[in-house]
Amino acid sequence: MKNFTFYSPTKIIFGKGTEDEVGRQTKKYGKKILLHYGGGSIKKTGLYDKVMKSLRQEGIDVIELGGVKPNPRLSLVREGIDICRKKNIDFILIVGGGSVIDSAKAIAAGAPYKGDVWDFFSDNKPEIESAIPLGVVLTIPAAGSEVSPDMVVTKEEGWFKKAGGGDPLRSKFSIMNPELTFTLSAGQTVTGVSDILAHIYERYFSQVTNTELVDRLAEATMKTVINNTRLVLKDLKDYDARAEIMWAGSIAHNDLLATGKTGDWASHMIEHELSAIYDIAHGDGLSIIFPAWMKYVYRENVERFAQFAERVWDVDPGSNGMESAALEGIARMEAYYRETGLPTRLSDLDIGGDRLEEMAEKCAGKDTLGNFKKLGRDDVLEIYKLALK
Amino acid sequence: MKNFTFYSPTKIIFGKGTEDEVGRQTKKYGKKILLHYGGGSIKKTGLYDKVMKSLRQEGIDVIELGGVKPNPRLSLVREGIDICRKKNIDFILIVGGGSVIDSAKAIAAGAPYKGDVWDFFSDNKPEIESAIPLGVVLTIPAAGSEVSPDMVVTKEEGWFKKAGGGDPLRSKFSIMNPELTFTLSAGQTVTGVSDILAHIYERYFSQVTNTELVDRLAEATMKTVINNTRLVLKDLKDYDARAEIMWAGSIAHNDLLATGKTGDWASHMIEHELSAIYDIAHGDGLSIIFPAWMKYVYRENVERFAQFAERVWDVDPGSNGMESAALEGIARMEAYYRETGLPTRLSDLDIGGDRLEEMAEKCAGKDTLGNFKKLGRDDVLEIYKLALK
Numbered sequence: 001m002k003n004f005t006f007y008s009p010t011k012i013i014f015g016k017g018t019e020d021e022v023g024r025q026t027k028k029y030g031k032k033i034l035l036h037y038g039g040g041s042i043k044k045t046g047l048y049d050k051v052m053k054s055l056r057q058e059g060i061d062v063i064e065l066g067g068v069k070p071n072p073r074l075s076l077v078r079e080g081i082d083i084c085r086k087k088n089i090d091f092i093l094i095v096g097g098g099s100v101i102d103s104a105k106a107i108a109a110g111a112p113y114k115g116d117v118w119d120f121f122s123d124n125k126p127e128i129e130s131a132i133p134l135g136v137v138l139t140i141p142a143a144g145s146e147v148s149p150d151m152v153v154t155k156e157e158g159w160f161k162k163a164g165g166g167d168p169l170r171s172k173f174s175i176m177n178p179e180l181t182f183t184l185s186a187g188q189t190v191t192g193v194s195d196i197l198a199h200i201y202e203r204y205f206s207q208v209t210n211t212e213l214v215d216r217l218a219e220a221t222m223k224t225v226i227n228n229t230r231l232v233l234k235d236l237k238d239y240d241a242r243a244e245i246m247w248a249g250s251i252a253h254n255d256l257l258a259t260g261k262t263g264d265w266a267s268h269m270i271e272h273e274l275s276a277i278y279d280i281a282h283g284d285g286l287s288i289i290f291p292a293w294m295k296y297v298y299r300e301n302v303e304r305f306a307q308f309a310e311r312v313w314d315v316d317p318g319s320n321g322m323e324s325a326a327l328e329g330i331a332r333m334e335a336y337y338r339e340t341g342l343p344t345r346l347s348d349l350d351i352g353g354d355r356l357e358e359m360a361e362k363c364a365g366k367d368t369l370g371n372f373k374k375l376g377r378d379d380v381l382e383i384y385k386l387a388l389k
Numbered sequence: 390m391k392n393f394t395f396y397s398p399t400k401i402i403f404g405k406g407t408e409d410e411v412g413r414q415t416k417k418y419g420k421k422i423l424l425h426y427g428g429g430s431i432k433k434t435g436l437y438d439k440v441m442k443s444l445r446q447e448g449i450d451v452i453e454l455g456g457v458k459p460n461p462r463l464s465l466v467r468e469g470i471d472i473c474r475k476k477n478i479d480f481i482l483i484v485g486g487g488s489v490i491d492s493a494k495a496i497a498a499g500a501p502y503k504g505d506v507w508d509f510f511s512d513n514k515p516e517i518e519s520a521i522p523l524g525v526v527l528t529i530p531a532a533g534s535e536v537s538p539d540m541v542v543t544k545e546e547g548w549f550k551k552a553g554g555g556d557p558l559r560s561k562f563s564i565m566n567p568e569l570t571f572t573l574s575a576g577q578t579v580t581g582v583s584d585i586l587a588h589i590y591e592r593y594f595s596q597v598t599n600t601e602l603v604d605r606l607a608e609a610t611m612k613t614v615i616n617n618t619r620l621v622l623k624d625l626k627d628y629d630a631r632a633e634i635m636w637a638g639s640i641a642h643n644d645l646l647a648t649g650k651t652g653d654w655a656s657h658m659i660e661h662e663l664s665a666i667y668d669i670a671h672g673d674g675l676s677i678i679f680p681a682w683m684k685y686v687y688r689e690n691v692e693r694f695a696q697f698a699e700r701v702w703d704v705d706p707g708s709n710g711m712e713s714a715a716l717e718g719i720a721r722m723e724a725y726y727r728e729t730g731l732p733t734r735l736s737d738l739d740i741g742g743d744r745l746e747e748m749a750e751k752c753a754g755k756d757t758l759g760n761f762k763k764l765g766r767d768d769v770l771e772i773y774k775l776a777l778k
Contacts, residue, residue, distance in 0.1 A: 001636075003406075005402050006400070006403065007400040008398075014392060014648070015390075015392025015649075212633050213637050216610075216613055217610070217640075228601065240599035243599075244601050244602050247603075247649070251645075256645075259401075260403070260404075
């Protein structure tokens, strides 16, 4: 086990009807707030009205900025920063999923910063020293951004999708009502699940040894997500199954499952190039990239992949040796993805091979990626090729 | 799953040499601090000198109050409150285990409070609205007090051992170096382990259904503690095994494992009467009370005890039916306690049956205890009798 710091101060308010708490919670931090949301689905579901009512009851002054798209764009972030500066916004309330939260984080970091907000996504990022405080009403369990200090934003000029973050961007509270996820379609749900599982894989596949507790906690979380996704696909309004996935989505990304380990975020980076160019859902990209990444790297630590196969996918460890078990685990994961309707090849999304080299270059042209196995440009290209069809 | 709030803002700084961070961390919160510790073992091990050096380097003014005993006493708490008020202490640094942390929490709550600090342990507790901020350098993994808002203090007049707590008592940081636990004897180690396991049981044995994630996380934590205790008993300086136990001790009690559930703290209460009167270690009391409690209550939910047996103690679920599996799980837990040297009967500590009625009356004379099964005075007496020999 390695030395670590663990800090996850976000207050989680979880369960039925908890969105009615939003006014009371918000009032602790701000009187004049920016309400940030996405494409307007919250107006159709009635959530917008509930939130506004709760905020009004506490006498909170609300300025709205909707219109966040998946893979949130820098241009809207700049618009939000302008509003916050001009209107002296003291709190940002997010109603939405990871894209809206990430967009809000960039606004929160950018508003008090004297330089350009894109600096926080550059190779030599300055530290984020202060930010407008944030609160979340979560509608999509996937990104884990409701508990993380991280953000990912896409700059339209050149379609650069880049990550940044810092402790001041941790949400003060996250209100999580599983009922708010009942309206997610099967497809939206499993795309989120793919992201949740990816967050766990990225921490689980580490070369650091003697991490029994954190391994077991990760395996527990993966098993739960796998089981409960099957239940939700049978009944999209299964409260308990929705609740398991929603809470697991936060546990997957609050960094508990990374404590004492070195994670490997290569797959996330490899996927980012894909969703930046083709504007596909991040989770769909991950369910394509992960099987390919696993097939490419498993020989670096067959034992770990065999443990994954045995404890998460119920592969009999004694059958045909460790390598066979490792491969069977990856195969079962792929089969599970297909069973739930997730894509596992680029061809499933009608993406061809014509821009693989460009993506590999953008992704790993300058530096190697990852820790489980260090990946250069050519390795990344091989992974894209394995993902092709 | 039930609605819940989860809030665990303590920053964990974990690993080798992390005690050298204490000055830098403390300086964020205070310049004139109370250093609170126990019987002086930290002076023998050299930890005291290291901490003082780190504090001095940051120019922090230190006033000392040592002498905390296991089952910390109200009289020392009162002394600490006096010092804090007279010297305008702005931070309390704890170097020690659960007893020292709990003593410090009572001081932290009592100093700014206008009434008597024992109010916070009474049946009609006022809310703790403010407290002197706290930081911890942990030396004993057991109580989980380094991440919890709770405290337990013993009032010498009448030997009342009572619990209290509130969010302002959560430590700002907890520095956890597993090497600092190398000097704990086998006996001290397993007493701590008994406390850690008890914190998990108290959350695991719940009648709330559909709690798959939290159940699995609890099982993961129990398995890890059980496995790594065996390793530590073979080699008291096994860093990785010590680290697993230390981190598990915090996970067991930061309330993650209670999310969505109703816990049952009856066993803790039943034990408190024991350690208040006989001044035994809390963990030793728990390894005696828990098997008795389990035997008395398992019929309330045989399925849950069968799951515990199967997933934690590797009992074959198919062998002889659920009740048999449940009982076999309890038997294996008891055998494990005996294997590690923990007492499992009052007679192991030469405690006889003469004060059982008095304890049952103090514990449940007014109100019933627990949730898994509601326990009245007579139930508690039966549990004490089951624990006798």
